[in-house]
Amino acid sequence: MAGTGTQRKSDTRQRIQDIALDLFVEQGYEKTSLREIAERLEVTKAALYYHFKTKESILVSLFADRVEPLDELIAWAREQPRTLEVKQEFLRRYTEQLKASSRLFRFMQENQAELRDLRVGETFKSRVDDTMELLLAPDPSLADRVRCTAALISLHAGMFALKDVEGDPEEKYDALLEVSFELLAAAHEGRGPAA
Structure with missing residues (x-):
């Protein structure tokens, strides 16, 4: 069971990275907000914040x-x-x-x-x-x-x-x-x- 939770967390992290990168490419890093990333992911900003506190932390992970x-x-x-x-x-x-x-x-x-x-x-x-x-x-x-x-x-x-x-x-x-x-x-x- 622990592996499943870890896998889900990893999948979520990857999904966040992919969506953020899509937005960064589409509209630029400065013009992309955490709110927009959360909206594209269809999650709350708090849920996104659980994985990444800032846009830069997403970029660093990428x-x-x-x-x-x-x-x-x-x-x-x-x-x-x-x-x-x-x-x-x-x-x-x-x-x-x-x-x-x-x-x-x-x-x-x-x-x-x-x-x-x-x-x-x-x-x-x-x-x-x-x-x-x-x-x-x-x-x-x-x-x-x-x-x-x-x-x-x-x-x-x-x-x-x-x-x-x-x-x-x-x-x-x-x-x-x-x-x-x-x-x-x-x-x-x-x-x-x-x-």
Whole structure:
């Protein structure tokens, strides 16, 4: 019986996160209230408050649940040699994480100003910094730093930029990954793009 109660609490928590994320994406973080989340859930604000005291606590839980696999990926990459193949595998797996949490990353893209002032913004910036460290070669040139940054940004911003372009989402991710690989290869070898 205890497991059933725990499962229900977990299901409720997940449902709250999903509804809140839907509202955050639809109307923005600042414009979404706990009351609106409760109304969409068809529960009282007090019932919502039992699980989450603030909007930020919902957002923190979303990041904790959905960014944890990214932490595991970063830990994996730190244990690997810094070869181009490992960096490419890292970006391939990173892209899978982006796909799995596409709504969260879309929200982040559209609410950058608000996130900058929240704890989760700092947390995510730290993950991006860790990721950049893994992609860079030792003592990279400024141009190679730009290439690695562009490789990562193309994955993050690319799906948003391509959302209105006709095509299969998987083909879009493949195209973004191809461009990221090209930039990463040029940075890894310490040279500009091939002529």
